Amino acid sequence: MAALSVSQLSMSWMALLSYLDKSGLKNGLALLGFLWAANVSIKFAFNFLVGLRIHVLSQLTKRKDLALKYGGKWAVVTGASEGIGKAFACELARTGMNIVLMSRSTQKMEKVAEAIEKEFKVQTRIIQVDFGLQDVYANISSSLEGLEIGILVNNVGVMYDYPQYFLDVPDKKLYDLINVNMTSVIMMTRIVLPHMCKRKRGAIINMSSSAGLLPTPQIAAYAATKEFVDSFSRALAYEYSSQGVEVQSLRPFYIATAMTYGTKPNVFVPSPETYVKNALRTLELSTRNTGYWNHEIQALFLGFCPEWLWMWGGSILNQQIRRNVLKTRR
Numbered sequence: 001m002a003a004l005s006v007s008q009l010s011m012s013w014m015a016l017l018s019y020l021d022k023s024g025l026k027n028g029l030a031l032l033g034f035l036w037a038a039n040v041s042i043k044f045a046f047n048f049l050v051g052l053r054i055h056v057l058s059q060l061t062k063r064k065d066l067a068l069k070y071g072g073k074w075a076v077v078t079g080a081s082e083g084i085g086k087a088f089a090c091e092l093a094r095t096g097m098n099i100v101l102m103s104r105s106t107q108k109m110e111k112v113a114e115a116i117e118k119e120f121k122v123q124t125r126i127i128q129v130d131f132g133l134q135d136v137y138a139n140i141s142s143s144l145e146g147l148e149i150g151i152l153v154n155n156v157g158v159m160y161d162y163p164q165y166f167l168d169v170p171d172k173k174l175y176d177l178i179n180v181n182m183t184s185v186i187m188m189t190r191i192v193l194p195h196m197c198k199r200k201r202g203a204i205i206n207m208s209s210s211a212g213l214l215p216t217p218q219i220a221a222y223a224a225t226k227e228f229v230d231s232f233s234r235a236l237a238y239e240y241s242s243q244g245v246e247v248q249s250l251r252p253f254y255i256a257t258a259m260t261y262g263t264k265p266n267v268f269v270p271s272p273e274t275y276v277k278n279a280l281r282t283l284e285l286s287t288r289n290t291g292y293w294n295h296e297i298q299a300l301f302l303g304f305c306p307e308w309l310w311m312w313g314g315s316i317l318n319q320q321i322r323r324n325v326l327k328t329r330r
């Protein structure tokens with residue numbers, strides 16, 4: 001019975017091919033296939049060349065005076081006491097900018113500020129704030145009054161304690177995800193942007209994430225907040241480019257910080273310092289990229305990944321991470 005089906009199938013296949021041949025449809029389908037392959041190849045080549053320009057060629061040029069370019073001596077960095085934010089604060093100070101550090105822990109920020117002032121001979125200020133709260137922006141606004149802010153880095157962000165199904169995530173964490181990851185980006189931008197528009201210069205760097213490239217199971221709410229940041233940044237970049245303000249969305253993969261459960265740096269996972277050195281070079285060249293050459297290559301290939309495969313792979317990876325984290329906590 002099975003043999004008969006196979007032979008029937010192969011006869012039907014032959015009949016279909018001969019029909020396509022006679023009707024001229026075969027050439028039409030071949031043309032469609034060719035156009036599809038050409039479209040994919042052109043997109044791939046284009047993205048590859050763009051990646052080469054923003055991640056490789058940018059490293060070969062002399063670093064610009066960012067304070068001069070963006071019309072303000074001060075840079076404000078949210079979530080600056082550790083991880084990527086601390087690396088941004090140091091790297092911006094290296095270019096000669098004064099730094100406003102913002103996070104919850106005064107003690108950690110004082111240490112960072114002291115190190116920055118000593119090494120880079122610039123001024124620093126500290127604003128202690130919990131972005132989990134919503135009524136903090138009037139205070140922030142008055143603390144920033146009078147400072148010529150050239151660059152704002154909306155870096156602060158929180159993640160699940162470990163990958164979890166949505167109903168297992170505590171309410172407090174969900175509110176933090178909303179307030180820290182999204183409200184802070186909107187409100188800090190609202191405070192700083194009017195002054196940038198007046199001076200017709202400025203840059204806002206927003207930390208999105210590759211987790212928001214596609215929906216990611218078991219960190220669903222986190223991934224959604226990062227997609228929000230990306231979408232907001234892209235629209236804002238369009239709205240304010242004519243007013244001289246650049247808005248950039250950075251969408252990295254893993255970086256070795258506390259957020260990635262103690263992952264050690266390797267060729268795929270840069271340290272925050274390596275990441276930020278690379279990412280800052282992409283400012284003014286690109287309004288949206290991963291911020292790191294290796295992550296750009298990963299994004300290039302993942303651009304062809306169907307959503308079901310991303311979700312399936314993401315689920316397996318996140319399950320493994322949950323097991324590992326829970327094991328180390330036992």
Ligand SMILES: NC(=O)c1ccc[n+]([C@@H]2O[C@H](COP(=O)([O-])OP(=O)(O)OC[C@H]3O[C@@H](n4cnc5c(N)ncnc54)[C@H](OP(=O)(O)O)[C@@H]3O)[C@@H](O)[C@H]2O)c1
Binds near residue numbers: 078080105
């Ligand atoms: N690490 C990665 O692999 C990765 C990948 C993609 C995107 N990102 C994004 O990059 C950004 C930085 O991540 P990270 O890995 O550097 O994180 P991190 O190492 O956990 O550092 C987070 C920073 O935010 C501050 N912070 C946390 N909650 C806060 C709150 N409620 N109010 C004020 N400050 C708060 C922390 O300082 P205090 O504890 O002193 O408040 C710390 O300075 C985040 O937006 C994250 O989503 C990270």
